[in-house]
Amino acid sequence: MVHRETGSRFETEADEAVEQIGPGRSLRIISSPGGGRSAALNSIVNRLERTGHTAFVVRALRTHRNIPYSAIARLDLRAEPGHPVLRLADDLTAQLTVKPRTLLAIDDIHHVDPYSLAVIEDALRRSNCPLITTAPDDLELTSDHLAVTSTRSETLISLPAAAVVPTRKVRLPPPQYELTPRETEVCALARHCTNLEIANRLHLSVRTVENHISNALRKTGASSRLDLFDLGQGRR
Structure with a gap:
């Protein structure tokens, strides 16, 4: 495991991480709450x-960690007759291998329920395919979680909270730079969703989402998606 600490250098570290992501590799991002x-x-x-990758993103919730298969429910896996873990793992394996440059991302892996972990470990x-996960920096993963992450050669990125998400107030842009209703919707989702997830939720193309984000950054002078999220929340 390679360990890196980063703060204001995150953009550089992210670029390097993207270059390193490849078959048989994984990246774990840790931070304080x-x-x-x-x-x-x-x-x-x-x-x-x-850059042409297809991402399957699992977003685990603390409130669902005791619900069997809850973490992978949104992947729309199909379980044929037989043992559910094995059949779901068959379908996930097929999805991860049917296209080149496919990756699996798991946000808050520590909240993934044991049944989903079993499916994911089998498929991996x-x-x-590459694996990206997130977890708190003060929590030791269980043996079941480590069984998933140990399937890959792992790089660890540590994010100091103050450096990555500083406490700040974001000023709304002057009236002549009003965001359109659709730009506001996209901004409100910018922090917690990828462009693909925003596109699916709002029934748009990924390119359209990218254009809305680019326009919002230009109009507001915001420097990041986090700023756009604050703007989107402030206008809802």
Whole structure:
């Protein structure tokens, strides 16, 4: 495992991480609570999607970690008759291998339920796709979680909270730079969703989402997706 600490250098580290992501490799992003690991994962996934990767993103929730298969429910896997873990793993393996340059990203892997972990571990051992995960920096992963991450050669990026998500107030742009309703919707999703997820949620193309984000950055003078998220929330 390669360990890196980063703060204001995150953009550089993210670029380097994207260059290193490849078959049989994994990246784990850790931070303290509120340290921006989900935003970091989204940033890296968006970079990879722009270079032709297809990303399957699992977003685990603390409130669902005791619900069987809840973490992978949104992947729309199909379980044929037989043992559910093995059949779901068959379908996930097929999805991870049917296209080149496919990756799996798991946000908050520590909240993934045991049944989903079993499916993911099986699929990863039968495929060679890259893996990206996030987790708190003060939590030791269980043996079940480590069984998933140990399927790949792992690079660890540590995000100091103050450096990545500083406390700040974002001024709304003057009236002549009003965002359109659609730009506002996109901004409100910019922190917690990748461009592909925003596109699916709003029934848009990824290119249209990219254009809305680019226009919003230009209009507002915002420097990041985090700023756009604050703007989008402020206008809802």
